[in-house]
């Protein structure tokens with residue numbers, strides 16, 4: 001009964017297929033024909049239960065950081081995700097990265113997890129923190 005009621009409540013949503021969620025773009029920033037930043041989201045997991053959930057990525061070229069480009073791109077991505085009925089966004093941040101933490105928290109994300117030494121970059125193990133936003 002509980003499941004049926006829940007299904008009825010969600011019926012108006014158009015769940016995204018995993019393939020579609022690989023193509024949710026917040027856009028790219030450009031200066032003089034050169035890409036200076038981009039933001040996109042991809043399926044968090046391919047299983048059906050997670051069809052309303054995505055993982056986000058934002059990147060700004062080093063010499064263009066601190067000018068508001070990341071904030072603008074991430075806001076556009078979140079707006080696009082809302083339009084597509086995405087419910088949950090999570091962003092993984094290789095730590096330490098104060099700029100990325102500040103950007104996520106400015107947009108309402110809250111930390112939800114910390115994976116120790118899950119990544120390997122530039123010859124060393126890195127911790128990755130996860131931040132989440134419910135839309």
Ligand SMILES: CC(C)(COP(=O)(O)OP(=O)(O)OC[C@H]1O[C@@H](n2cnc3c(N)ncnc32)[C@H](O)[C@@H]1OP(=O)(O)O)[C@@H](O)C(=O)NCCC(=O)NCCS
Nearest residue numbers: 058059060065066067068069070071098099100102103106
């Ligand atoms: C993280 C990143 C996307 C931020 O983009 P940006 O265009 O520099 O960010 P903005 O200018 O919009 O600023 C966003 C916030 O970060 C803060 N910030 C920017 N550079 C910072 C720095 N070096 N140290 C601390 N905070 C910083 C800004 O003050 C702002 O916070 P506020 O609103 O509380 O003042 C960019 O630094 C980047 O691409 N880094 C490398 C890749 C990366 O880490 N991607 C994120 C992993 S998902």
